[in-house]
Amino acid sequence: MKCLEFRRLALEQPAAIPAEAQAHIRQCANCKQFYQKLNTQEVALAQALAVDVPEDLVAKIMLRQSFAPEEPAGSSAKRSHQGIKRGMIGFALAASIGVLAVMLNWLPLTSPVYEEHGATAELMIRHVEDEAETLTKTELISMDTFRKTLQNVNLQANANYPGITFAGNCIVDGILAAHFVVQTPEGPVTVLLMPNHPFHDSIDYSDKRWHVAMVPMKKGSAAFISPTGLNWQVVKDQMMAIVKV
Secondary structure, eight states: OOHHHHHHHHHHOTTSOOHHHHHHHHHOHHHHHHHHHHHHHHHHHHHHHOOOOOTTHHHHHHHHHHTSOOOOTTSHHHHHHHHHHHHHHHHHHHHHHHHHHHHHHHSOOOOHHHHHHHHHHHHHHHHHHHTGGGGSOOSOOOHHHHHHHHHTTTOEESSOOTTEEEEEEEEETTEEEEEEEEEETTEEEEEEEETTSOOOSOEEEEOSSEEEEEEEOSSSEEEEEEETTOOOHHHHHHHHHHEEO
16 A cells, blocks of 8 residues: 555544555554544544533623613613624634634645655655665676666666666566666765656655655656755756666
């Protein structure tokens, strides 16, 4: 199950997620944190909605009305009724504001598109972290290895690319990709070329540790993952100019 699918299920039925979703949060720390926060939100909403009207509300309104200036005959009962009605409306409005405050504090204020992009970027980050040993390699690979790795995903290179310290084919989101690590003076940039992974919108995503840029290619997409603050744009421009789809 993908993270986006899990979050949609959790939002639809937070109190009873299916077994497949339960298995997912045992493996995905990000979705587990999301689900815990969602449950906290549900409890807070239930508490906000479970507010009873004070038993003495009517008595207080009547007492306040008794101190009002005398009015023409026939208008007093009408004013009293209106006062009670205003009091009830005011209380209901206050309760509604409380519920709204809880929702604004806990609900994810993101569009489905942004959520999908974030989940995709986090997937790329987890892939890099799972293969963290590739980031520490310093010996340059041969250009034959570079070209063979591209050929395995039906891509070609029209020039050599210096600075690559890792090349290999791996599975990303169930799809075969060409995985490279380019060492720059600032640090490593991971490149994932996925000609069979169509993604039509660009992604620019950052957290405290990582930056992910995903760009559409003529066929498929490419991802560039680097430590936050590193100039990955140079690697992207050079790689996209060299690789032929």
